[in-house]
Amino acid sequence: MGDPREGFSAARRLIDLAEAVRVTPELPRAELAELLAGHGERPADLTERAFSEAGAAELRAAARRMATVLGEADEDRAAEAVNALFAEYGTRPRLTRHDGHPWHLHVDRGEEAGWGEWFLASGALALAQLLTEYGRIAWGACAAAGCGRFFLATGPGSARRYCSGSCATRARVAAHRRRRREGVG
Template sequence: MAGVRETSQRGFRPAHRLLDLANALRADGSLSREAMADLLMRHGETAQDVAGSAFTEDDAEALRAAVARLTERVLAEPDVDRAARALNALLAECGARPRLSRHDGHAWHLHVDRGDDAGWADWFTAASALGLAQLLSERGGNAAAWGECAAADCTRLFLDDGPGTPRRYCSPRCASRARVAAHRARRRGSG
């Protein structure tokens, strides 16, 4: 079943994996199983974890649906209270009970799904919901730690897991373009 291993000094980061997959699926709603497998490997899955019989086309379809649900109910939800309630519902639905797992050659790591035989969508939903819930609680629960880019022509999602003013844009490039467009609009209006 889908396992994880540490991918950085900070360890496994399921919210980042969710965000990368959500943005990839927003860019291409029919993202291939192979492209999804490549993305999962960049986030710690092994080639064995995502081999054809371990990660089938049916698994990929279920994972696409899980990502769409997480995106719609949480990542694209501007109201933090509704997003928090959605996270609680997703965790309850997945039977989320934290446990340490060590399987398929992976080091000990946290799982919150029903068991090592849980399907990809169940595993992904539970781990992603837990990751987002942790980010939300670390921010004090008053503002979501994620959002959609505020740039007019951008639909990318972002995580706001740093300190300071809440983010509104997915990248410095989008923020700059929005500032330049606002400046030009003000100049046209006063000219």
């Protein structure tokens, strides 16, 4: 990801990690560490000693839990799920600046938090910020048959249902063909 001061996004990290674990449920520790490093995590925090197999298992489980929130299309249920994560894993917000990142909020329990707790607390914060900034769910799981890929929908316009233009087109074409077969237009 380059310079951590340019373009760091906790929401992008959340989506990338949840998607990687969705595709490869037992994603190896080394690949998880590489993904985290690409999102600005310190190499010293990603060594086998600091980020053990147990830590990787916690992170994979947390990513699977976040996947249920990412797949939620109802705003009220999504907000309830985020609030439940805050209640279980969050703590009093604090401003922090480290490792070249600008000032930002942390709601995890600091050094006492395991990898899974950290990911769930920081992911909940990222989703809460998106929901309040956009006034709608600004993330999702692709609605195209056979896809399910997680995405951020932070651009202009109405809420998205698909991860890409190609999935949207494929879904429209399939719906059109289905209607023609059924004689409905």
